[in-house]
């Protein structure tokens with residue numbers, strides 16, 4: 495069970511806790527179709543049995559040790575072409591939360607993985623519903639590794655591994671929601687260039703040369719930033735290339 499947060503204006507005021515579910519994003523997508531589901535509704539579980547990640551991947555989290563939740567937003571003020579700003583504000587909000595917990599650098603791996611000590615501590619899956627020229631609702635799914643210390647992949651980490659301290663899941667949820675709401679309000683005030691700059695200045699591997707793969711080819715390139723729709727801009731020997739979320743993989 496989770497209490498309704500006292501430190502937010504509207505995020506989490508409707509809070510649906512289910513002990514177990516397949517995916518909070520799937521549940522939130524269903525609930526978001528209902529007009530009685532208000533902006534800011536949070537769906538949270540202790541045990542996600544079929545958690546979904548980006549690019550059709552799964553998201554694994556040990557039951558009861560981590561945060562797995564989804565937030566319903568109704569960002570009607572945002573044009574569909576600007577939907578990447580939801581990735582930007584969510585990444586920055588998670589980063590805001592984490593920089594208060596550790597002195598280690600917290601970076602954003604495009605499009606929205608959060609890394610500490612080069613390991614993934616948080617994954618974000620945002621699913622938007624567009625009708626005509628309007629972004630009618632968005633489900634922001636967040637998987638934050640909090641108290642889990644054993645992972646199948648050695649590329650994963652948690653707050654406990656980074657800080658050596660166990661954290662209360664409820665406090666972590668409330669703090670995260672506060673930061674997400676603050677960033678969302680910043681976006682609603684059209685503060686987009688500041689948000690974009692902050693996202694870029696915390697982008698993993700920016701201005702460094704790395705190996706990437708796209709389709710059947712691997713190539714060296716340097717991340718320059720993102721374009722106005724959130725595509726990754728990589729400088730290669732063939733000039734600037736632009737990649738959507740499913741179109742490029744970091745090799746090393």
Ligand code: BTN
Pocket residue numbers: 516517518519520542544545546547548549551553561562563564607616617618619635636637638
């Ligand atoms: C990724 O890194 O690929 C994104 C992972 C997103 C996981 C979260 S956990 C809560 C929400 N429900 C899901 O099924 N996925 C997201």
